[in-house]
Amino acid sequence: MCLVCEETDQEGIIILGSFICSDCEKRIVETSVDHEDYYGYLSKLKKIWALALSN
Numbered sequence: 184m185c186l187v188c189e190e191t192d193q194e195g196i197i198i199l200g201s202f203i204c205s206d207c208e209k210r211i212v213e214t215s216v217d218h219e220d221y222y223g224y225l226s227k228l229k230k231i232w233a234l235a236l237s238n
Contacts, residue, residue, distance in 0.1 A: 184202065185202055185203055185204040185207055186201045186202060186203055186227055186230060186231065187203055187204070187207035187210075187211070187224065187227045188204060188206070188207050190204060192204035192205065192206070195207070195208060196208055198231050199231050199232070199234070199235040200234065200235060200238070201230070201231045201234055201235075210224070211224045211228070
């Protein structure tokens with residue numbers, strides 16, 4: 184399950200054990216820092232570190 188959109192997808196990347204689907208990966212990479220979605224993605228990506236550090 185994708186950490187960002189919570190959808191099940193077969194293609195994507197795994198970062199520190201957390202899956203991000205290809206669609207979300209593309210949106211994250213293409214989102215500029217002044218876009219309204221930027222901080223939402225940033226928050227989701229911070230979860231990767233929290234999950235990795237808790238294990």
